[in-house]
Amino acid sequence: MKNCHLRKYFQKIMFTLLCVSLASCQAEAPLNTYKINGLSLEASRDSLLPIHINRIKAVNANAVSLMPFAFLRSTNEPELIFNADRQWFGERKEGIEHAISLLHQKNISVMMKPQIWIRGQFTGDLSFKSKGEWKEFETSYREFILLFTRIAAENDVEIMCMGTELFNFVKSRPEFWKKLISEVRKEFKGKLVYAENWDKVDLVSIWKDLDYIGVDAYFPINMEAAPDVEKIKKGWQIHKNMLANLSKDFNKPVLFTEYGYRSVDYALKEPWDSGRENYITNYGLQARALSVLYEEIWPEPWFAGGYLWKWHQDESAGGLENDRFTPQNKPAENVVKEYYRKFRN
Structure with missing residues (x-):
């Protein structure tokens, strides 16, 4: 028991020191450029409450992605x-409408981002x-899409996402997508986006x-267990150039409909990996990568902003022994807070 208390005490000291170190490296003068500083809010079994919104505001987020799910048992x-x-309350019509109302009351914009889950298969x-x-x-x-489009339209949602990581569907059925986008445009007056996986964008x-x-x-940014800042910067350049060229080709801004890293060694090797195997926790790498x-x-x-994956309603979510994507109660939370402060309007 004594060793457990000592370990937690040591972790708290390390957390504080790393947060101070990261904050001291950041520029004090806020930038004037508006960006979407978003969080991907996990749907929950229960209602979203004002206290949950206050935690979102505390990290200077100005936008939230709400994700109603549809399920396909198999093809x-x-x-x-x-x-x-x-389904959970936060995934259904009533829960989504409730969340939109609370978020808008606090001047937080909303992206409606319907997603599909298929048992044993990548969408x-x-x-x-x-x-x-x-x-x-x-x-x-x-x-599915028109139901949540109408909810978005009736509740003045700012962005409607047409789908999430559906490359083969989009490629194989172009006429369906053209017609669906046209239908959505007639009902929804906000901005439209589609969320494609990084390797097919x-x-x-x-x-x-x-x-x-x-x-x-x-x-994928770097193959090492814990790369330093310069190696992470170098790893971004090929992707950064591709995105800049893509934005220029279509004359459209790029929006990160999801982004984030786990707090583990090798988090930048395959950042999409959400496996449950045993990993070595590395919350410093998560903070550094962000x-x-x-x-x-x-x-x-050319960049419009993005939605960090992912944010939970539970105030105790995350923590120094958590190896998942959330930055909550880790040094990464302070990084998000400080940078979102720089880019808020």
Whole structure:
């Protein structure tokens, strides 16, 4: 028991020292350029409360992504299940409407970001064997998107995301997407985006019909366990150049519909990895990687901002023994707070 207390005491000291160190390295003068300083808010079983919004405001976030989910049991059952009673409150119509109202009261903008979950399969590889199955899936996907489009329109949501990491669907069914985007435009007067995975973002053709180029930005940056700042900066350059050129080609700003890192060794090798294997915790790397990202990407004129993955309602979420993506109660939280302060309007 004594060793446990000593370990926690030591962790608290290290947390404080690292936060002070990171904060002292950041420029004091705030920038005048407005950016979307967003958080991806995990849907919960219960209602969002004002205290949860206060924690979001405390890190200087000015935007939140809300993520209603639809479920596909398998590609042999192509009808989506969504807005079902057994889903969490935060994933259903009532929960989404409740969250929008509270966030807008606190002057936090909202992106509606519907997502699909498929048992045992990555959504980007989604495919069906027959035209009939594609049609059945498209009918339910259209209903899914239009339901939350109408909620977004009725509640003055700022950004509507047309889908998340659906490369094969977008590539294989271009006429469906063109028609769906047109339908959404008629009902929703805000901005439109689609969220493509980092490795396919330059292969998507629908950017011309949208307002942002949306990227789930889990770019591989460095292969080492704990690279320093200069190595992280170097690793960003190829991706940064690609994004700048993509923005120029389509004359659209880039929006990181998701971005973030786990607090583990090798977090920049495959940043998308969310496996549950045993990892060595490294909250310093998470903080360092976010600092470099903000320094390298946020000031760029072609960049609109992004939504950090991910933020939980629970005040005790994260912590120094947590190896997941959240920055909460880790040195990374202070990094987010300081950089979002620089870029807030």
